Amino acid sequence: MSELSPNAKKVIEEHIDRYPSKQAVTLPALHIVQEERGCVSNKAMKEIAEILELSPAQIHDTMSFYGFFRTEEDPLGKTRVWICRSLPCMLRGGEELLSELCERWGIQPGGTTTDGKITLELAECLGACDGAPCMLVNDELTLRVTADDVEKQVRGVQ
Amino acid sequence: MSDSEFKPVLLGRVGRPNSQSLESYKADGGYKALAKALSMANTDVIETVKASGLRGRGGAGFPTGLKWTFLPKDINGPVYLCINGDESEPGTFNNRVLIEEDPHQVLEGIVISSYATRTTTAYFYLRYEYGRCYRVLKAAIDEMYANNLLGKNILGSNYSLDIHLHRGACAYICGEETGLIESLEGKRAWPRIKPPFPAIEGAFRRPTVVNNVETMACIPHIIERGPEWFMTMGIPKDPNNPRDAGSYGPKLYCISGHVNKPGLVELPMGITARELIDKHAGGVWKGRKAKAVVPGGISMGFMSEKELDTPLDFAGPGRVGCLGLGTAAVIVIDDHTSMVDVLYNACRFFAHESCGQCTPCREGTAWSTKILERIREGRGKLSDIDLLLEISSSIGTIPGSTICGLADGAAWPMKTAINKFRPEFEEYIKSGRKSESRQLAGAH
Numbered sequence: 001m002s003e004l005s006p007n008a009k010k011v012i013e014e015h016i017d018r019y020p021s022k023q024a025v026t027l028p029a030l031h032i033v034q035e036e037r038g039c040v041s042n043k044a045m046k047e048i049a050e051i052l053e054l055s056p057a058q059i060h061d062t063m064s065f066y067g068f069f070r071t072e073e074d075p076l077g078k079t080r081v082w083i084c085r086s087l088p089c090m091l092r093g094g095e096e097l098l099s100e101l102c103e104r105w106g107i108q109p110g111g112t113t114t115d116g117k118i119t120l121e122l123a124e125c126l127g128a129c130d131g132a133p134c135m136l137v138n139d140e141l142t143l144r145v146t147a148d149d150v151e152k153q154v155r156g157v158q
Numbered sequence: 159m160s161d162s163e164f165k166p167v168l169l170g171r172v173g174r175p176n177s178q179s180l181e182s183y184k185a186d187g188g189y190k191a192l193a194k195a196l197s198m199a200n201t202d203v204i205e206t207v208k209a210s211g212l213r214g215r216g217g218a219g220f221p222t223g224l225k226w227t228f229l230p231k232d233i234n235g236p237v238y239l240c241i242n243g244d245e246s247e248p249g250t251f252n253n254r255v256l257i258e259e260d261p262h263q264v265l266e267g268i269v270i271s272s273y274a275t276r277t278t279t280a281y282f283y284l285r286y287e288y289g290r291c292y293r294v295l296k297a298a299i300d301e302m303y304a305n306n307l308l309g310k311n312i313l314g315s316n317y318s319l320d321i322h323l324h325r326g327a328c329a330y331i332c333g334e335e336t337g338l339i340e341s342l343e344g345k346r347a348w349p350r351i352k353p354p355f356p357a358i359e360g361a362f363r364r365p366t367v368v369n370n371v372e373t374m375a376c377i378p379h380i381i382e383r384g385p386e387w388f389m390t391m392g393i394p395k396d397p398n399n400p401r402d403a404g405s406y407g408p409k410l411y412c413i414s415g416h417v418n419k420p421g422l423v424e425l426p427m428g429i430t431a432r433e434l435i436d437k438h439a440g441g442v443w444k445g446r447k448a449k450a451v452v453p454g455g456i457s458m459g460f461m462s463e464k465e466l467d468t469p470l471d472f473a474g475p476g477r478v479g480c481l482g483l484g485t486a487a488v489i490v491i492d493d494h495t496s497m498v499d500v501l502y503n504a505c506r507f508f509a510h511e512s513c514g515q516c517t518p519c520r521e522g523t524a525w526s527t528k529i530l531e532r533i534r535e536g537r538g539k540l541s542d543i544d545l546l547l548e549i550s551s552s553i554g555t556i557p558g559s560t561i562c563g564l565a566d567g568a569a570w571p572m573k574t575a576i577n578k579f580r581p582e583f584e585e586y587i588k589s590g591r592k593s594e595s596r597q598l599a600g601a602h
Contacts, residue, residue, distance in 0.1 A: 018322045020236070020362045026344030027327055031286075052344075065346035065513075066327035068286065082287075086248040087456055088414035088489050090503050095595065124330065124507055125248040126287050129414035129487070130421045139289025141254075 003043040008032050012051055022052040026062050030069050039075035077112040077119040081154055082136040085122050088129035097133050098122055100147040118154060164391070166424040167408045168375045172259040178294055180301040183262035189307060191378035195270045196315045203274040207377065210385035211395075211406035215252075216242055216333070216370030217455065217484045219472045221403055226275050228357035229365050238366040239277040240342065241268055241374060243284040243291070244326055244333040247455035248507060249487030252410035253371040255422050257284075257291040260375075261298040265321070267374030269307065270381055272319050275367050280321045283338050286328055295323055330511035334562045335368040336360075337513065348515045349562035372410055392427035393471040405471035409486055413439040416446065416492035428474070432466040435490055442492055449493040450579070454484025456504050457567025459574030460491075479577065481570040498586050499595040501575040502530040508568035519565035522553035526572060533586065534593035543583050546572050 004012075011032050015025045029048045033040050040048075040063060042056075049056040063069045070076050083089075083098040098109065101120055105113050109122040128134035131143020135150060142153065166172075176182045183189070195203050208223025229237060241264075245253040256264055272280050284292055299321055302308040310318045329347050331337040336350035339361045360366020380388050388407045395404030409427040411434055414420045418440030425438070431451050435441060442448050450460040453468070453475040461468060465478040472483050491500055509523040526549050529542050550573045553559055554566035576583060 018320075020364075021343065023344035024342060024362075027325065027341065030327070031325060062345055066329055068327040068329075085503075086507055087452070087500065087503050088249050088420075090499075090595075091415045091489070091491060091495065123287075123328075124510055125246055125250070127245050127251045127254050127285070129249050129251050129412060129489070132414060132420065136287055139286060139292070141287070141290065 002047065003037075003041055004033060004047045005036060008036055009047075009051065012048065016052075023054055023058070025052055026054075026059060027066075030059075030063055030066075034069055034076070037075075038077075039070040039072050041072035075112075078117050079154055080119045080121060080138055081150065082121040082123035082126065083150075084124070084126045084128070084132070084134050084136075086125035088125070089132040089134060092132040094133035097135075097145070097147055097150070101150060104147065104151070164408075164424075164426055167379055168256065168263070168372070168410060169259075169422070169424045171263070172255070177259050178261055178298065180262060180298065180305060180307075183260070187382075188262055188378075189266055189313075191382040192266050192269055192307070193313055195273055195381050196313055196317060200274050200276060203270065203381065206385055207274065207380055210380045210388040211392075211404050212373065212376055212380060212388065213403060213405070213472060214370055215372035215376070215409070215485070217247065217457075217482075219403075219483060222369065222373055225357065225369075226271075226367060228355065229275060229367065230358065233276065233365055236279060236362075236364050237275055237277045238361040238364055239268065239272050239275055239280040240335075240338060240361055240366060240368045241280065241282040241371060242333060242335065242338055242368055243282055243288070243371050244330075244338060245288075245371070245485075246285060246330040246333050246511075247457060247485045247487060248504075249412055249414050249452060249455050249489040250485040251412050251414075251487075252422055252485070254288055254291060256371055256375050256410075257288070258294055261291075261294050262302075263378060264371055264374050265295075265298055265302060265307075267377035268321060269302075269312065269319060270377050271367070271369060271374060272321075273317055277367070278319055280319065281342055281361070282321055282323050283326060283332065283342055284323060285326045285332070292323060292325060299323070329513075331513040331562075331564060334564065337562065338368060339366065346513070348513055349564075351561055376407060393469065393473075396473070402473060405473065405483075409470075411438075411470065412485070412487040413490070414487070415452075415490040416443045416448070416495070417441065417490050418443050428469045428471040430467050430469050431461060431488060434470065434488060435466070439488075439490070442490060444492070446492040446494060448490050449495060450491045450497065450500070450575075452487070452489035452491075453480050454482065455487045455567075456489065456507065456571060457564075458482055458484040459570035460497075460500075460578060461574075462578045463493075479574055481566060496586070496593065496595070497575050497579040497582050498530065498533060499593055501571060502527070502534055502593075504571040504575075505530055505568065508564065512564060512568070516560040516562075516565070518553040518559040519568070522549045522565060523568045525549060526568070533583075534595075536590045536592040538587040540584060540587055542587065543576055543580065547576055550576075 337347040341347040550569040
């Protein structure tokens with residue numbers, strides 16, 4: 001059975017016309033697969049390589065450079081929460097926020113809660129320093145957050 | 159022009175109802191500059207931008223029009239324009255606001271710049287974290303295709319252009335122009351050895367221009383109102399310094415850290431850090447004083463309180479030992495904060511973001527972080543201070559040991575923190591105390 005869904009394959013193929021080389025579709029393809037499956041498995045890498053006429057090693061080489069992508073041994077939880085720890089957020093409590101969430105959820109940065117619902121990540125500057133400390137939930141920024149705000153937004157906990 | 163007479167140019171439409179829509183942009187006179195540019199020869203557009211003195215807003219401050227003239231004169235085949243929307247320099251968020259609030263201003267600049275450089279395919283490289291920007295841009299680009307502002311024969315001219323959005327994957331190094339190009343091509347974002355510069359051999363081995371988002375937002379205004387208007391703002395070039403290109407036009411200053419009102423402020427280039435903090439950011443918070451201020455993103459290093467009257471133009475920060483104006487992202491650090499903790503945070507950032515290609519950067523950024531970890535654990539030695547200085551003078555393009563400037567950006571916080579706050583480091587080490595900051599070690 002194929003690892004990539006028919007839709008993922010179709011969307012990847014639609015990207016090919018945009019670039020003069022098929023290899024340029026590598027990042028878009030990795031995004032499409034990870035969005036669908038929460039990780040990019042070895043089998044998915046092979047299938048992407050086939051579509052883009054590359055060696056699976058080329059896909060792996062690129063993928064492993066960007067800490068953003070997860071392998072099948074280390075898949076993402078349902079929601080990915082990033083807490084910024086760079087200087088502007090650190091000055092306004094970003095580090096404390098991250099430690100607090102680690103304690104509340106019983107995980108370290110990079111880890112996923114045992115129910116598989118949340119992956120907590122540390123982020124370098126998210127580009128929302130006017131609202132420090134800030135967080136990113138999947139790909140949406142929220143400015144000026146407290147640990148309670150995060151719980152409320154991510155887990156629906158009051 | 160005094161600051162009080164200044165009316166925002168780039169942020170002029172922020173806060174209007176539906177400021178993102180094509181309809182509202184056109185109602186405010188949008189895309190008139192594009193029509194004007196398309197009626198000019200492309201070389202005249204380049205000359206206009208050159209004459210305005212516009213320098214790139216991404217950090218290096220290279221004159222934009224001049225960059226465009228480096229493209230070969232007789233080109234057969236495609237030229238590419240890459241828009242650098244990988245904004246990741248700590249403290250910087252102006253691209254985010256420009257895109258979220260007024261995407262068509264940026265896109266109009268891209269179409270004009272593409273026409274000037276004879277580009278027929280432009281790639282907009284956007285950092286992944288800006289999901290809202292991505293969706294706003296996608297909608298704006300769709301509107302443009304539906305209204306003959308993109309695609310074939312734009313506004314009835316012979317000129318055709320496609321813009322493709324390309325999302326990054328959370329790597330700071332993709333903001334380096336050749337790292338961006340490698341990433342766009344689907345590879346690890348390892349910066350290239352230059353020359354060849356992108357203008358000769360860039361994306362897909364073709365002549366390429368890489369321009370910043372804020373730079374693009376300036377372009378329609380320059381075309382519409384002329385280079386002389388642009389030059390009424392800012393700091394003129396120093397007649398005694400033939401290498402100075404001046405600091406013209408409006409500039410977006412991002413203010414963050416320990417101020418009462420963090421935010422984005424647009425002003426003629428050259429305001430001092432002190433005025434910016436006191437008049438435009440509500441002063442330092444909690445009635446405290448500033449201890450140190452980053453003038454333009456963490457890689458520029460630190461100014462001390464005594465240096466806050468330095469103008470934030472392209473030349474100012476360099477006169478007080480900083481690397482430059484950078485992205486004009488001002489981070490204010492109050493006098494209750496330990497510079498050891500601040501420097502640790504900066505070093506850890508660069509250790510996390512070094513791409514690992516050049517050994518001096520990969521090892522130097524990790525080593526400096528470990529030394530600061532040791533100091534923060536109360537196990538530092540006084541000789542560590544000179545060791546940090548030695549690392550800082552050995553890594554980067556300035557000592558000539560790395561391919562790109564990331565390591566220079568790592569070196570400058572070290573140099574300026576230690577040179578300007580050395581007694582604080584000495585006292586910290588002698589006391590043998592541990593840091594009170596809860597910054598998590600590890601997980602580089």
